[in-house]
């Protein structure tokens with residue numbers, strides 16, 4: 001129920017309203033006895049005379065113009081910084097009781113507590129200054145509607161627009177950096193990052209890319225009412241890295257699988273730093289100069305700016321988080337029984353000994369502490385205590401897709417593979 005704080009005025013009183021306002025003017029212009037002489041009962045009203053009305057004047061609409069507006073109309077309110085429903089309702093001329101009633105009009109109304117600056121609300125108030133209806137457009141597809149029915153009871157609903165996804169594709173070849181190649185092909189920043197994340201367990205985007213690597217991506221474009229509203233998911237992708245082909249197919253569980261149905265998600269990320277922090281251009285020579293120089297000491301070095309976040313390559317437990325004059329600030333992580341990863345020269349560590357860490361969790365920040373000339377991450381990968389090259393070492397096989405989903409997945413995968421092939425043919429034809 002909306003509590004009605006304003007005494008409901010039937011429509012005809014509107015006419016009297018302006019008379020009442022005029023009466024005040026008359027009071028000011030004429031001596032009071034003249035005015036009081038004209039007072040009378042409804043039976044002896046005189047045409048052309050002004051009569052006082054027993055109405056709460058402070059409840060009248062703010063301007064005469066508003067009072068004369070015939071019918072009712074929606075008004076749009078834009079949420080300002082620091083706004084809440086109470087402030088907006090106040091601007092709309094509604095009462096705290098209305099705020100209470102509307103914000104308690106069912107579970108969906110809780111949305112109104114999370115309004116963001118720039119959001120828009122449409123509010124409908126009837127000619128008697130009663131709350132009638134509210135529409136809050138909280139996302140591009142969803143609107144919260146709260147309306148008072150004829151009895152004043154509030155009815156809440158959410159209006160959901162249908163998103164229509166159409167497939168689109170993009171492909172490109174790496175010349176000097178993956179980022180540049182992605183941009184040149186027309187991918188958004190978000191898509192470039194997504195693609196690197198999809199293949200982040202197989203490919204070290206920071207150090208392993210070479211000129212000539214290429215990618216081929218099918219993704220969704222989303223439309224509402226025929227209008228483009230943004231990119232959706234990458235649904236299939238192929239990345240050829242140094243001649244090796246990696247393929248990812250998205251299944252409706254939101255995960256990516258190889259065309260045979262093995263998850264791309266693995267125990268270890270190929271690189272514990274995001275490629276976007278590594279210098280945007282790489283040396284097109286076959287051997288990375290830094291990699292070559294640092295090879296003798298059993299690790300891989302990622303040159304990056306001081307402060308670049310470094311993440312745990314896999315789930316595990318921190319077995320060392322300390323400082324010495326060789327390693328600087330360093331962190332060692334134990335993964336299961338066989339594997340240990342080591343991270344050296346941090347400017348700052350973000351985890352303590354004994355902490356459980358998740359794959360991708362930030363454990364420290366690139367620095368040049370200890371025996372390091374320039375800021376870089378020195379990364380080591382050990383299997384049963386022996387240093388191994390994380391790029392070539394045999395790692396546990398990834399999980400296969402649920403057996404009950406496999407047949408359906410394989411059908412989806414087959415379609416996408418055909419489309420990837422088709423895209424390649426189109427690309428060749430255009431060149």
Ligand SMILES: [Zn+2]
Nearest residue numbers: 294299301378
């Ligand atoms: Zn090193």
